[in-house]
Amino acid sequence: GEQGSVRALAMSPLAMCPCVWCAEDLDKLREMDLFGENGRDGVWTIMANVMDPESLHRAFDGCVGVFHTSSLVDPGGISGYTKHMATLEAKAAEQVVEACVRTESVRKCVFTSSLLACVWRQSYPHRHRFPATVDESCWSDEAFCREKKLWFALGKTMAEKAAWRAARGRDLKLVTVCPALVTGPGFRRRNSTPSIAYLKGAHTMLAEGLLATADVERVAEAHVRVYEAMGGTAGGRYICYDHVVRRAEEFAELERQLGLRPRAPPPPAAAPPSFELCNRKLARLVSSRRRCTHDAYLPVAYD
Template identity: 45%
Template sequence: MGVWEYEDFAAAREEGKLRHVCVTGSWGLLSSWLVRSLLAKGYNVRSTVHTTAEEAKELMALPGAKERLELTQADLMDYGSLAEVFMGCYGVFHTASPSDLVSNYPPEMIDWEVRGTLNVVEACANAAVKRLVLTSSLSAMVWDHQRTPGACIDEKCWSNLDFCRSKKLWGPLAKTMTEKAAWALARDKELDMVVINPAIVLGPKLLTSRASIMNYLQGMKELPQSGLFAYLHVEDLAQIHISALEITKASGRYICYERVVSEFELVELIRKLYPERSVPSRFSKSGSPHVLTNQKLQTLGIKVQQV
């Protein structure tokens, strides 16, 4: 896979040399913060995120948006429209990711997500994009009943597809299949791609709404592994995506989380944040946190804040 050599980004921003980056995907917590963070750092941004008129107005009200934000249209199922939008961009962020990867994921969306992401990879390669930053998920790593208890989950780990199918874990299945397909095509096309594998993302969606732990837990039948509940703040995740574009030595996959809590800690957190709600019985037991590591992310000098 090719190595991207580019002039220092800080100097480029000072000299006004930065060209366009593109943010694709669906309107959501990450995409909204990523657009805001990119504008704040001086980037010229194209966004193909589908928004309502109210959401578009909200985006265009961000500092720098009138001068450096272009809202455009591209269909993930239409390779040609993607290639056209990516032309002239040296960086693309593909953030299409369901907010709830465990419950309520329609199985018929799996093929759409895989094919859409492959179109993005193909279009990036043919449009001479220098680096694609793809948002995957920690759920593409943790669901494996064959893993030795207590074994550390790192960037070499993958969720077991057969296990996901047997448990009807369509979200993790989609993320695992999508990421594996994207890696295969990126290597074939010699496209420089970095993949971000975040845990549960918390934080405000710009000014209008707030991601909720309870939203994630609604309908969730079980935790991925014994006691596994990891999270991070969306502002950190947006900055991690930008660093994955800017830092030349970034490569491969990156697990992103702030901390892992046990089921007991999770119950106490729910009671503290939502005292008026009852705790789901499936989380009312004590458990030991599974072992995760974000050591690879730390080698880039990236630290995440306390949520």
């Protein structure tokens, strides 16, 4: 999902400097017709090794804030993501935050995690009368993810926790955004591999009320709004989604839109969902930032 996020972020008013791993990644960004020339529309591109602290330090030097949106993908993995990749992603997260701390100019870091870092836990032994709320206070259970081989969820959980550990007590403001499955026009063509990895265990998420999607433009806006508010009220984690998939027909359509081979339909729900997603924290922040923007830029009529 990295390229789609970068494209959407580049449309924001922020001056951007996408940092890529290799020339192949740079070529992918250029295919979007956004990065033909360095400096065009306030966007510069550089290459750095996410596992090399010195390389990251050089890349970040002069930047005020860092958006860490990358996701490691193993083309050899059946789902595009393996147990080994989870460990690498956690290590990369730690290196990025450490580099932010070491770079004098960097004061803020917006870290892209995933809703999957919040939702995978042991089910409650007894169903409650009302669904349990899943919000920013919830973390996926790493042992449960390992048991069920949910490597993408494990990687996102380990990476976000590593980022928070690395930032604790340091001179760096860190905020994490936890998007649902990212979708949007053109996005599915470039990002089917992480989508497949995200949807492992999808039938369970659907039955439990935890399968949600987020349009890539909305995700980018969330990152920008959070970044803009980091000098004030923004802090901690932010769950980001705009639609909860509730019916088997919706799930089948989602698979079709993502270009995935249809799987056996999920069994009919035996009971109401056990959980209810909550993105109220982000909704409040985005709506307040929009009001501030309108107040600042809309002309005032004087009678």
